[in-house]
Amino acid sequence: MGILEVKGxxxxxxxxxALGDVNLSIADNVxxxxxxxNGAGKxxxxxxxxxxxxxxxxxxxxxxxxxxxxxxxxxNQMGISRxxxxxxxxxxxxxxxxxxxxxFAKRDGYFKLNAISDVMAQRDMVExxxxxxxxxxxxxxxxxxxxxxxxxxxxxxxxxxxxxQEPSLLLLDEPTAGMARADTNNxxxxxxxxxxxxxxxxxxxxxxxxxxxxxxxxxxxxxxxxPLVEDTPENIKGHPKVREAYLGENSxx
Amino acid sequence: xxxxxxxxATSAAPAASSAxxxxxxxxxxxxKDFKLMxxxxxxxMAAPFLLNPFPEGSAMAQFNAGYPDLMQRFVIFGIFAxxxxxxxxxTGYLSFGHAAFLGVGSYAGIWMMKLLTxxxxxAIVVSVAxxxxxxxxxxxxxxxxxxxxxxxxxxxxxxxxxxxxxxxxTPITGGETGLQPKVADxxxxxxxxxxxxxxxxxxxxxxxxxxxxxxxxxxxxxxNAGYYVAAVVMLVAFYLSxxxxxxxxxxxxxxxxxxxxxxxxxGLSPKPYTLAAFVISxxxxxxAGGLLVAMDTQVGAERMFWTASGEVVLMTIxxxxxxxxxxxxxxxxxxxxxxxxxxINKDILHEWFFFLPxxxxxLMVELVYPFIGKGWHLTLGIIFMLVxxxxxxxxxxxxxxxxxxxxxxxxxxxxxxxxxx
Ligand SMILES: Nc1ncnc2c1ncn2[C@@H]1O[C@H](COP(=O)(O)OP(=O)(O)O)[C@@H](O)[C@H]1O
Ligand SMILES: [Mg+2]
Numbered sequence: 001m002g003i004l005e006v007k008g009x010x011x012x013x014x015x016x017x018a019l020g021d022v023n024l025s026i027a028d029n030v031x032x033x034x035x036x037x038n039g040a041g042k043x044x045x046x047x048x049x050x051x052x053x054x055x056x057x058x059x060x061x062x063x064x065x066x067x068x069x070x071x072x073x074x075x076n077q078m079g080i081s082r083x084x085x086x087x088x089x090x091x092x093x094x095x096x097x098x099x100x101x102x103x104f105a106k107r108d109g110y111f112k113l114n115a116i117s118d119v120m121a122q123r124d125m126v127e128x129x130x131x132x133x134x135x136x137x138x139x140x141x142x143x144x145x146x147x148x149x150x151x152x153x154x155x156x157x158x159x160x161x162x163x164x165q166e167p168s169l170l171l172l173d174e175p176t177a178g179m180a181r182a183d184t185n186n187x188x189x190x191x192x193x194x195x196x197x198x199x200x201x202x203x204x205x206x207x208x209x210x211x212x213x214x215x216x217x218x219x220x221x222x223x224x225x226x227p228l229v230e231d232t233p234e235n236i237k238g239h240p241k242v243r244e245a246y247l248g249e250n251s252x253x
Numbered sequence: 254x255x256x257x258x259x260x261x262a263t264s265a266a267p268a269a270s271s272a273x274x275x276x277x278x279x280x281x282x283x284x285k286d287f288k289l290m291x292x293x294x295x296x297x298m299a300a301p302f303l304l305n306p307f308p309e310g311s312a313m314a315q316f317n318a319g320y321p322d323l324m325q326r327f328v329i330f331g332i333f334a335x336x337x338x339x340x341x342x343x344t345g346y347l348s349f350g351h352a353a354f355l356g357v358g359s360y361a362g363i364w365m366m367k368l369l370t371x372x373x374x375x376a377i378v379v380s381v382a383x384x385x386x387x388x389x390x391x392x393x394x395x396x397x398x399x400x401x402x403x404x405x406x407x408x409x410x411x412x413x414x415x416x417x418x419x420x421x422x423t424p425i426t427g428g429e430t431g432l433q434p435k436v437a438d439x440x441x442x443x444x445x446x447x448x449x450x451x452x453x454x455x456x457x458x459x460x461x462x463x464x465x466x467x468x469x470x471x472x473x474x475x476x477n478a479g480y481y482v483a484a485v486v487m488l489v490a491f492y493l494s495x496x497x498x499x500x501x502x503x504x505x506x507x508x509x510x511x512x513x514x515x516x517x518x519x520g521l522s523p524k525p526y527t528l529a530a531f532v533i534s535x536x537x538x539x540x541a542g543g544l545l546v547a548m549d550t551q552v553g554a555e556r557m558f559w560t561a562s563g564e565v566v567l568m569t570i571x572x573x574x575x576x577x578x579x580x581x582x583x584x585x586x587x588x589x590x591x592x593x594x595x596x597i598n599k600d601i602l603h604e605w606f607f608f609l610p611x612x613x614x615x616l617m618v619e620l621v622y623p624f625i626g627k628g629w630h631l632t633l634g635i636i637f638m639l640v641x642x643x644x645x646x647x648x649x650x651x652x653x654x655x656x657x658x659x660x661x662x663x664x665x666x667x668x669x670x671x672x673x674x
Binding site for chain 2: 073082089101102106116118120165
């Protein structure tokens with residue numbers, strides 16, 4: 001059994017069947033890519049995993065526990081962190097503060113009323129955040145206002161914030177969307193490094209086949225809300241159904 | 254290829270200075286905050302002098318604000334605004350019903366004075382506690398919504414409280430007449446009053462109305478016990494707010510304002526954080542309400558009217574929402590205008606413009622008149638609009654800009670005297 005089990009999940013938006021009977025099992029410690037054309041239901045599927053949406057039917061379980069009906073912060077505390085399609089960071093806070101918040105969440109849980117001590121006097125939290133920023137190669141930006149960084153840096157920061165929580169499962173929603181080639185390559189290297197150095201499972205949604213084939217151990221192809229095939233990258237490359245449904249338009253990469 | 258460049262970049266990156274930047278702290282405050290705190294202490298303690306710059310009997314004497322009643326209002330509404338700012342300035346949740354907590358605090362305080370003692374300590378402590386419990390209920394319900402719906406819910410609660418206090422709850426609130434301590438009240442902790450004496454608020458015997466005047470030349474300075482009690486409470490409240498701003502809790506509140514989605518997907522629940530901020534700011538309001546009755550032992554329902562809730566919003570935005578000192582400045586400015594500007598009348602204007610030829614004198618009086626006396630709200634409105642449009646950071650931003658101009662001036666001088674190599 002995988003770390004994440006999705007069974008028979010359906011989700012409708014009015015008349016639109018966004019997800020139709022999705023079954024998906026993500027094994028521990030792999031990088032699992034979910035690909036498919038725009039509107040295939042990839043983001044909707046992620047939303048069902050993190051508590052942003054509740055599936056109409058079906059079950060989602062993480063490490064054997066159901067996540068359905070739990071609120072996003074509870075699911076996160078179970079060990080699932082998510083990077084969004086457009087970077088979601090605390091724009092009005094400094095880069096260092098951005099990084100400290102997940103550290104506090106990891107240490108103190110979903111709420112702690114610590115209203116008197118100075119935040120910068122929490123040396124262990126500051127050091128952990130600074131260390132994480134170093135690892136993300138952005139230690140020199142720690143005093144910047146997060147909103148003033150480039151998109152690539154914001155994405156990097158967001159990934160770092162997720163890693164600071166030491167999640168078992170990291171969900172990435174098109175981490176290279178809208179990025180320049182160089183930034184994309186940097187992101188690929190960063191993710192490779194994360195994959196190699198950490199005890200972590202990665203589920204990545206990606207449009208860019210170059211990214212997918214550089215990272216994925218397994219690939220699920222989603223089309224019109226339903227998984228078409230699931231296989232290794234090598235087999236997916238040659239799969240006629242996939243070429244037809246998806247790669248046909250993107251095989252240039 | 255890319256791998257290599259990446260690794261190279263990593264190794265070349267300067268090792269981030271993890272050297273402790275914990276500069277020496279006094280009272281748990283960093284040097285900048287300590288300076289601010291020190292300044293506020295000096296200003297509040299010296300207020301009777303600073304607010305009375307004009308000699309008695311001079312034409313400008315009417316601009317003196319150093320009399321006890323007004324000085325008390327400065328610090329008490331300062332507390333109210335400091336607390337409001339913890340909610341609004343940090344989390345961005347705009348409550349339109351905070352006067353309800355002020356009012357509840359006042360009623361609770363008066364009841365302590367009726368039942369227990371005229372000593373202000375129980376009155377103030379119970380005001381804070383009761384307002385806190387009330388804020389917990391109102392906040393728990395209102396915080397189910399955010400944005401404008403949250404504001405409307407708080408407004409609805411406050412107006413309901415006002416109506417209840419005004420009519421249905423008359424046995425508890427005194428309805429239209431309001432409440433004040435009576436000679437016949439039980440006051441179980443106090444001894445019997447002397448014949449003919451009326452109950453007076455005191456701090457272990459020191460009456461809030463007590464004080465002395467000091468004549469220096471033409472200047473008259475008034476020192477009032479009540480003001481100093483309220484001022485000390487305000488300093489404690491201000492100190493606590495600095496600590497809250499700098500704490501992990503304060504950082505989480507700013508994170509709530511910045512991006513709630515990211516916060517919940519980072520394993521933190523925004524609700525208890527905002528609720529805690531709401532209750533704390535409600536307790537500050539209750540504290541202000543308790544102090545109001547400690548200084549002037551009476552309360553009526555109008556204290557909870559929506560205009561009173563709106564006033565604290567104006568104070569906070571005018572001074573600078575989210576800044577430490579801004580709300581206090583805003584409260585001071587509004588209370589000053591309310592009490593000083595509103596007292597200027599036509600006769601005084603005629604005196605001012607007396608030096609002009611008659612026609613011009615009348616013209617000037619007619620031009621200025623709408624902005625003073627009862628028209629002070631008009632002036633406030635204009636100032637408020639100007640601040641919001643040109644200084645979105647409030648008076649504090651204005652102060653920073655002026656300070657910045659001076660600094661740049663100095664730097665320019667410095668570069669002139671020591672030419673660059
Ligand atoms: N909240 C929503 N309300 C209505 N329709 C939605 C919503 N979210 C997604 N959809 C629709 O569901 C389909 C799948 O969307 P999405 O999961 O975002 O696709 P992908 O991420 O694969 O591009 C699309 O047709 C989209 O318009
Ligand atoms: Mg998508």
